[in-house]
Amino acid sequence: MNNNNNDIKENTTVDDLLDFDDDDPLGATAVSKKSLVIFFLIDTSGSMKGKKMGQLNTVMEELIPEIRRVGEADTDVKVAVLTFDTDVRWMYSAPISIEEFEWARLGAQGVTSMGAAFTELAARMSRNSFLNSPSLSFAPVMFLMTDGYPSDDYKSGLKALQGNSWYKFGLKAALGIGDEANDDMLAEFTGSKETVVHAYTGGQLASMIKIIAVTASQIGSKSMTLSDETNEELNEEDVYAAKQRMLGQQIQELVGDQTDGSDVPYDTGW
Amino acid sequence: MVELKIGQEVEMEFGGRAKVVKVLGSGGQGIVYLVEFNSQKWALKWYDIDKIKRPKEFRQNIKNNIQDGAPSNKFLWPKYLTKENDQGTFGYIMELKPESFDSFVDILNTYKLVIDPLTGRATKQAVRFTSLYAMVTAVINIVNAFRQLHRVGKSYQDLNDGGFFINVNTGAVLVCDCDNIAPDGSNFGIGGKPGYMAPEVVRGIAKPDVQTDKYSLAVVLFKLLFRGDPMEGEKVVKDVCLTESSELRHYGQDAVFVYDPDNATNRPVRGIHDNVIKFWRIYPKYIREAFITSFTQGIADPNKRIIENEWQKLFIRLRSEIIMCVCGRTNFTSMFAKVDEKTFRCPKCGAEFSTLGFSNRDNRMPLYVGCRFYKCEIDPDCDDFLTVAGELVENKLKPGVLGIKNCTEDTWQAKLPDGKYYPIQPGKGFPIWKDLEVDFGKVTAKI
Numbered sequence: 001m002n003n004n005n006n007d008i009k010e011n012t013t014v015d016d017l018l019d020f021d022d023d024d025p026l027g028a029t030a031v032s033k034k035s036l037v038i039f040f041l042i043d044t045s046g047s048m049k050g051k052k053m054g055q056l057n058t059v060m061e062e063l064i065p066e067i068r069r070v071g072e073a074d075t076d077v078k079v080a081v082l083t084f085d086t087d088v089r090w091m092y093s094a095p096i097s098i099e100e101f102e103w104a105r106l107g108a109q110g111v112t113s114m115g116a117a118f119t120e121l122a123a124r125m126s127r128n129s130f131l132n133s134p135s136l137s138f139a140p141v142m143f144l145m146t147d148g149y150p151s152d153d154y155k156s157g158l159k160a161l162q163g164n165s166w167y168k169f170g171l172k173a174a175l176g177i178g179d180e181a182n183d184d185m186l187a188e189f190t191g192s193k194e195t196v197v198h199a200y201t202g203g204q205l206a207s208m209i210k211i212i213a214v215t216a217s218q219i220g221s222k223s224m225t226l227s228d229e230t231n232e233e234l235n236e237e238d239v240y241a242a243k244q245r246m247l248g249q250q251i252q253e254l255v256g257d258q259t260d261g262s263d264v265p266y267d268t269g270w
Numbered sequence: 271m272v273e274l275k276i277g278q279e280v281e282m283e284f285g286g287r288a289k290v291v292k293v294l295g296s297g298g299q300g301i302v303y304l305v306e307f308n309s310q311k312w313a314l315k316w317y318d319i320d321k322i323k324r325p326k327e328f329r330q331n332i333k334n335n336i337q338d339g340a341p342s343n344k345f346l347w348p349k350y351l352t353k354e355n356d357q358g359t360f361g362y363i364m365e366l367k368p369e370s371f372d373s374f375v376d377i378l379n380t381y382k383l384v385i386d387p388l389t390g391r392a393t394k395q396a397v398r399f400t401s402l403y404a405m406v407t408a409v410i411n412i413v414n415a416f417r418q419l420h421r422v423g424k425s426y427q428d429l430n431d432g433g434f435f436i437n438v439n440t441g442a443v444l445v446c447d448c449d450n451i452a453p454d455g456s457n458f459g460i461g462g463k464p465g466y467m468a469p470e471v472v473r474g475i476a477k478p479d480v481q482t483d484k485y486s487l488a489v490v491l492f493k494l495l496f497r498g499d500p501m502e503g504e505k506v507v508k509d510v511c512l513t514e515s516s517e518l519r520h521y522g523q524d525a526v527f528v529y530d531p532d533n534a535t536n537r538p539v540r541g542i543h544d545n546v547i548k549f550w551r552i553y554p555k556y557i558r559e560a561f562i563t564s565f566t567q568g569i570a571d572p573n574k575r576i577i578e579n580e581w582q583k584l585f586i587r588l589r590s591e592i593i594m595c596v597c598g599r600t601n602f603t604s605m606f607a608k609v610d611e612k613t614f615r616c617p618k619c620g621a622e623f624s625t626l627g628f629s630n631r632d633n634r635m636p637l638y639v640g641c642r643f644y645k646c647e648i649d650p651d652c653d654d655f656l657t658v659a660g661e662l663v664e665n666k667l668k669p670g671v672l673g674i675k676n677c678t679e680d681t682w683q684a685k686l687p688d689g690k691y692y693p694i695q696p697g698k699g700f701p702i703w704k705d706l707e708v709d710f711g712k713v714t715a716k717i
Binding site for chain 2: 022023024025026027028029030031032034065068074099127134135136137138139165166169232233234235236238239240241242243253
């Protein structure tokens with residue numbers, strides 16, 4: 001046993017004993033959790049109108065209960081939804097705990113102001129705004145879904161985002177819907193091709209959204225896990241962006257299982 | 271990932287089919303389903319085979335574990351393997367967790383979500399230990415389960431808060447997820463859950479084994495008692511965002527215990543780690559010292575980690591130092607005032623408690639109606655910490671007279687107020703008085 005610890009008291013002091021209103025060993029509050037915010041960036045421009053939007057709404061409603069248990073005792077998972085068409089709008093004014101989150105069905109109209117959405121996200125991903133949890137946070141998950149090409153200057157918005165360190169350490173994934181969405185442009189957002197997937201059919205849209213959202217929140221809400229078989233000491237470079245790489249790898253594995261008959265255009269095969 | 275569908279049938283290794291009823295949960299290595307097999311309900315763990323590094327060896331290891339059997343009834347052990355399907359995927363079935371057990375995760379959360387099957391709406395239901403006895407008994411049961419496992423030469427490898435179910439009324443424990451259990455020294459690719467992994471595993475310089483299990487066990491015990499993370503304090507919170515490299519630092523290369531007496535850089539932060547701050551002062555010195563040793567010297571030197579047998583002794587002592595006062599206050603003797611060497615006083619209501627001293631230990635047991643001692647406490651050769659040996663009760667025929675009832679099968683000898691020793695048969699008792707002495711056989715005790 002350790003003998004040189006002076007701040008361990010043999011006997012409890014009188015002050016401690018007097019505080020008997022708050023000394024119940026069973027009177028615990030929940031363990032302090034790390035927080036994780038999942039940002040959904042959703043294209044609600046006119047081209048999404050109809051089946052795409054209807055299906056997206058349904059998938060998102062189903063998805064919420066599925067990611068509810070992801071955080072377990074360690075992580076408080078919150079969700080924030082940013083929609084962009086002609087305007088940029090948050091579904092709720094602040095991130096909401098997954099346990100209380102209810103999906104508000106979205107409509108679609110207008111043009112694709114993706115750059116403005118990036119700028120807005122960059123402004124909100126801050127200690128003084130949406131990421132204001134007093135305890136520790138995991139880097140956020142950012143999931144972009146779009147069926148078209150930005151109609152504004154997305155580059156300047158992306159630049160603002162790239163200057164944000166939450167973005168830098170966060171997990172980024174994107175889903176292109178239909179023929180118009182540009183995977184190269186989406187890879188600029190995620191930082192790698194592996195974390196960009198494409199849905200051409202309604203069935204794919206549903207499964208891709210679930211794969212990406214569940215996988216990203218699972219990886220995002222947990223600490224890093226080891227996967228190397230060597231016995232060498234890990235250093236900072238080994239682990240840098242390890243989660244983003246893991247996300248890319250897992251998305252590709254899972255998507256690989258799903259893409260049979262993927263050449264069918266979005267609007268056929270319903 | 272090959273998911274199973276409701277109603278789908280899976281062929282079992284030795285014949286028969288298990289029919290999928292519903293999904294029970296999912297984890298890092300696969301999904302757990304409720305299945306019917308031989309007209310009984312079981313849990314089927316079905317692997318995501320892509321996530322298993324060496325599936326052949328992994329399967330063989332489960333097979334070996336099934337043959338060896340569980341170390342004790344505290345384990346939800348694999349029972350039968352399924353056949354491998356075309357993709358090489360397989361699973362195993364095990365008994366279902368009884369309804370009366372809650373997951374450790376829910377205990378740490380202090381609630382569970384109950385889903386209404388019709389609306390899908392989730393409501394919160396409190397999950398708390400109903401007595402201090404039950405909580406300390408749960409700790410002893412967890413420690414004992416790992417002692418039993420390590421005694422048969424195996425290690426759990428992936429010890430974390432998802433691995434236990436606990437009955438909050440009795441403290442009974444069931445260890446689940448037993449599929450990564452392997453002979454000490456073997457590892458089939460599991461690293462463990464961060465926060466629970468030993469620092470040398472986080473750093474990548476060691477694989478899980480019995481020594482790293484001991485570290486993870488200390489984390490589990492710390493979380494259960496102090497309701498916080500032993501390595502998360504000021505130093506870690508300052509990082510704001512827990513990136514991969516900050517985790518490597520705070521849980522691996524530069525892990526600092528929040529109450530390291532020689533390093534105050536990582537103390538718990540008020541407003542975030544209130545549980546840890548509150549509970550640390552409540553527990554007696556010998557419990558705090560054991561955690562300090564585990565999380566200071568034990569970080570760099572696995573041999574300094576507290577062994578299960580030692581934990582078991584410490585927590586059996588802790589359980590014997592619980593006082594349930596008449597005013598409703600329940601706490602350890604360390605949180606009661608000491609009138610003299612043999613008497614405690616409740617700081618809230620002033621009630622005083624005499625104590626019983628045993629010949630095999632220095633700590634004295636406070637006496638109050640309902641207090642108990644267990645077989646292992648009056649027989650040094652006995653490991654039974656669950657069977658009550660004696661209990662303090664009120665005499666049914668003489669109200670107001672308190673005494674100790676012999677709940678064992680043995681006859682004790684007790685000195686009564688006339689100064690003579692009398693035999694105390696099983697089921698009988700003797701009154702508490704100022705010069706009481708009692709001989710339990712291998713251990714004696716006196717007021």
